[in-house]
Amino acid sequence: MLSPLARTLSSAALLVLFAAGCGEGNASSSPSDPAQPLKVVATTTQVADFARNVGGDRVSVHQLLRPNVDPHDYEPSPADMQAIAEADVLVKNGVDLERWLDETISAAGFDGPVVDASQGVQIRDGNPHIWHNPLNAKTMVDTIEKAFAAADPRDAAAYQANRVAYDAKLDALDGEIAKKVESIPADRRKLVTNHDAFGYYLDRYGLTFVGSIIPSFDTSAELSAKQVSDLVAKIKATGVAAIFSEASLPPKTAEAIGREAGVRVVAGEDALYGDSLGPEGSAGATYLQMEEHNTDTIVNALRGTVA
Template sequence: MKHRSFLIAALATTATVLAGCGSGDSDGGAAAATSGPQPLAVVATTPEVADFVRNIGGADVAVTQIIKPNVDPHDFEPTPADIQAISQAKVVVKNGVGLEEWLDRTIEASGFKGAVVDSSQGVALREGGHEHEGEEEHAEEEEHAEEDGHEHDPHIWHNPKNAKTMVTNIEKGLAAADPSRADAFAKNLTTYGAELDKLDAENEAAFAKLPAGDRKLVTNHDAFGYYVDRYKLEFVGSVIPSLDTSAELSAKQLSDLVAKIKATGTKAIFTESSLPPKSAEAIAQQAGVKVVGGEDALFGDSLGAPGTPEGTYLGAERHNTEVIVSALGG
């Protein structure tokens, strides 16, 4: 933690130097005077939150996304460019629930004086770990949650109903920062909210076709708790036994997971786009089940590449459902 704080302080100094090397008139001059109202400068932390801001803000916002696709947010370090972007923004939008443990120190280092929007406000949070686990396993997961800094599961966006709460918070934050565009933000919220409702209905319909006994999920790490709860799946376990990605399976946990996969008749292990698949492949080989990865890897902590269908929240979540239903129903 001290190392990360020192690093952020050093990066802040570098960012200040970089800012001093700029043109110095980016906010003024004749060009700015004739270009009309400027988009609201917004920094968004994660790919999911950035996509939400783009959908609610439309052309009225200029979004700087801090964490790029397929970067693990649990192990993220900000750059001088990130600190500079925050210093120049009017609004910072975060996922919340402890996912961005680096953000508060980075904001302080940047000198940012704008509004911080916590998109998780009002979301019913899950405890750190699956409530239907045994007491011993649940205690282990709580211990991991404390080590990771996650008292609650931060992967809230995997339930589209939570995503609706998140975009509502974002709309309120943008409207407060730029009241002149509030009507446009509200209209965009209505449109996008309908898309989230459609996604939720599609997911429900897809899982309704899958026998209850086949709805068993094993993933790289414990990122899909809200998804599991929403669509009534059974979470069998994860390769990394944690909400975070820094923990590792002990030999006993590994053998227990293999035994549990065999005992429950689980059909597959799903890898995630932002994590290496080797451990999942080794466990799958021992358990005698298939590994779902490569282009079919799930988007657990990230979205796909910009410009692809999976580069949006809606596209990534549709991909996840299609892959899971196809693999477990096959």
């Protein structure tokens, strides 16, 4: 019996094949054709943003995951399948975040280069949320630039120039985050979040992870009654100032724990962007905006100040 993902892939693949057979599909352009942009498929909102910054007007990016959608909930659409089939380059986050990707690529019939943006990043206990350290983002961007240059040598200089300009913004972001976090009193630099998505951020800027509402990197996991009781006790014992909900996850459990522990829960428009960027026009619409929003939210809550 086929799984729901397999059924979705089978249906989408059939639609793509039908369109191609009727002459409605577009043949993949040569990456060396100066009249055509490089066709890029990017899995997550973060790597799609990096790809757009590196590629500029020389790439056309099709993004698979939508803003504020949990990566574990993704199901490919026929448009996604066709974009994959016609892509010149496919970019993924890696670290086993996109567990559905190999099956999707196979169903789409894609045999081009798959770029693992996590290459060269020091992985923390299998945690796939590597982008929350801007220095890791620089490594990811460098990997993407090299892949674009290999696929489209004619525009290699443009990709390099775009990467250098974006690196400067990432360096400035890193320095600004460090400065803001240093303004939090040392005994208040403690974090409780929806799930363990911010390990790289905490390591980089010297905050302490007290616990999470979801007990793993997988957002489908749930706390047991004992784990909830233990987390409430830990929050009270450590003097945690706030619990941070995430924009892509429901805040209900976090709010219940917050009430029991007697601490503020940061949710709604102030929620952190953990797994995904936000939609266009939101405080987390780009990677740079997301990290600035997250930092300002954390700093204001832990300092007890108003944004």
